[in-house]
Amino acid sequence: MPELPEVETVRRSLIPLITGKKIARVSLYYPKIINGDSKLFQALLVGRTFETIDRRGKYLLFRFDEHLTMISHLRMEGKYYLEPTVQPHNKHVHVVFELTDGTSLQYQDVRKFGRMQLVDTGTEAQVSGIKLLGPEPLSSDFTVSAFQQGLQRHHKAIKPVLLDQKVVTGLGNIYVDEVLWLSQINPLTPANQLTLAQVKELHQQIIAELTKAVAAGGTTIRSYVDASGHSGHFQFDLNVYGEEGKPCPRCQTTIVKIKVGGRGTHFCPHCQPLPLGWHLNETEDAVVGGAHE
DNA sequence: ACCTAATCCTGCATGC
DNA sequence: TGCATGCAGGATTAGG
Numbered sequence: 276m277p278e279l280p281e282v283e284t285v286r287r288s289l290i291p292l293i294t295g296k297k298i299a300r301v302s303l304y305y306p307k308i309i310n311g312d313s314k315l316f317q318a319l320l321v322g323r324t325f326e327t328i329d330r331r332g333k334y335l336l337f338r339f340d341e342h343l344t345m346i347s348h349l350r351m352e353g354k355y356y357l358e359p360t361v362q363p364h365n366k367h368v369h370v371v372f373e374l375t376d377g378t379s380l381q382y383q384d385v386r387k388f389g390r391m392q393l394v395d396t397g398t399e400a401q402v403s404g405i406k407l408l409g410p411e412p413l414s415s416d417f418t419v420s421a422f423q424q425g426l427q428r429h430h431k432a433i434k435p436v437l438l439d440q441k442v443v444t445g446l447g448n449i450y451v452d453e454v455l456w457l458s459q460i461n462p463l464t465p466a467n468q469l470t471l472a473q474v475k476e477l478h479q480q481i482i483a484e485l486t487k488a489v490a491a492g493g494t495t496i497r498s499y500v501d502a503s504g505h506s507g508h509f510q511f512d513l514n515v516y517g518e519e520g521k522p523c524p525r526c527q528t529t530i531v532k533i534k535v536g537g538r539g540t541h542f543c544p545h546c547q548p549l550p551l552g553w554h555l556n557e558t559e560d561a562v563v564g565g566a567h568e
Numbered sequence: 569a570c571c572t573a574a575t576c577c578t579g580c581a582t583g584c
Numbered sequence: 585t586g587c588a589t590g591c592a593g594g595a596t597t598a599g600g
Contacts, residue, residue, distance in 0.1 A: 276593065307576095333594080350594055351577085367578090386577045388594070404595070431571075438594085448593065537573075538593070574598075582590080 276496065277349045279333060279412065279445030280488035281507065285355065286328045286335055289502040292357045293325040297375040302361075305369035308384070310392035319343060319393055320372070332408045332444035336399055344396040346405070347382075353389030355382055355502050408444040412481050413489075417443060423474045426466040433469065434462035435536035442466075445485065449496065449516045452541045454480045456515045461547040462540045468550070487512065515541040 277285065298320050306313040323339040330336065337345040347353070358364055361379040363371055370382035370391065382389070392402070399405055409425060410416035425442035426433070436442055437451045446454070455462050457480040460473055469477070493507030496517065500506055514524050519532035519541055528545035 278594095348594080351592085384577095385579070386593085388577065390595090435571095440595085536571095539591090570600100572598105572600080575596080576594105578592100580591090583588090584586105 276351050276447055276449065277333060277353070277493070278447035278450050279485055280450075280491075281493035281501075282330055282333045282335060282349065282445075283489050284493040284501045284507065285349070286330050287501075288505070289355055290328050292502055293374075293380055294327060295324065296378075296380075297324045298322065298372050299375045300361075300373040302363075302371040302373065303369070304363065304371075305387055308369050308382070308387065308389060308391055310390050316391070316393055320345070331399070331405055332411070332440060333447070334405060338396060342396040344394050344399055345391055346394060346399055346402060347391045348389055348404070349384070350388035350390070351386050353382065353384040354500065355380060356504060357381075357502070408440050409442045410444070412443050412445050412485055417478070417482070419475055419478050422478045423471070426469060426474060429466040430468075431466065432463045432535055433460060433466045434538070434540055436466040438536070438538065443481065446481065448538055449513070450481075450484060450488065452516045453513060454484050456542060456547060457484060459546050461549050462535050462542055464550045515543065517541070 301317040301320050303309065303313055303317060309316045320339070320343075323341060323343055326338045326340060328335055328337050333348060335347040335349070337347060339345070356364075358379050358381050360377070361371060361373045364381055364383065367385045368381045368383045369387065372380040374380065382391075394402055410421060422443060426436065429436045429442070433455065434451055437446050437454075438448065452462070454477060458473065458477040460469065460477060488507075491508040491512065492501065492505065495506040495508075515530050518530045521530055522528065523530055523543035523546055526543065526545050528543050530541055530543055532539055532541050534540065
């Protein structure tokens with residue numbers, strides 16, 4: 276599931292493969308991947324040359340000549356790679372960008388959740404999905420005070436607040452669980468109840484963790500690979516995600532998995548104690564209230 | 569305005 | 585073995 280480090284790794288690995296190449300034709304095998312008019316999408320890309328790729332949060336921004344930008348979100352399992360021919364690699368390839376040199380850039384997405392759309396370069400910031408994104412966590416915009424102000428506006432649990440991309444963008448389910456463990460903050464803690472010390476710690480851990488994960492080429496769980504087919508290495512640095520039932524690397528207490536905001540959530544009940552008033556019942560659901568029956 | 573649940577999809581794991 | 589069921593989840597949308 277690509278989060279910021281994986282999307283960034285895709286961006287970096289894809290740039291040298293496609294820069295300067297020209298599109299001869301676009302084949303669509305699942306038009307729903309395209310937001311807006313899919314015929315227009317195909318027509319506008321013919322004759323365009325890839326210039327570079329930028330990134331905003333988890334969105335890739337493919338830059339072409341003629342002020343054209345293709346916004347692409349990989350969602351769960353989207354992948355790009357270069358094929359030596361124009362034939363689709365397999366049944367999960369939904370978009371083929373045929374290049375004038377006889378090769379093709381192919382987009383594969385087993386779950387068909389990914390989306391692409393074309394905009395005039397420079398207008399991408401107004402597109403829904405990008406418009407409301409919070410600061411880039413690895414940029415100077417992501418300050419402690421901006422982070423604190425963002426958290427202050429939410430009284431729901433910190434986990435869904437970090438997932439919704441508005442306070443800070445780029446974190447997904449894996450890295451949220453990891454940074455909360457690193458910061459020793461329970462995922463159910465109301466965002467506006469974090470102490471200043473906790474906000475500072477979380478801010479620093481988000482930056483440190485994402486920086487390390489980018490350097491490791493991302494995290495490969497299930498299926499992620501970059502544009503050259505390489506797996507990431509950061510899965511070996513995970514402490515809680517997917518580790519339910521195993522000992523916490525810090526205190527040896529058994530890691531538990533619960534649902535928070537509808538998402539699987541891993542944490543250490545000792546290092547990340549539940550907020551006041553919460554407890555886990557026998558099926559490890561987090562519930563509010565006393566243990567009385 | 570706020571929050572939760574359902575939605576989209578497929579592959580894989582589980583259970584009978 | 586085969587079939588049904590459930591689970592995974594990012595972002596959007598529908599509903600309360």
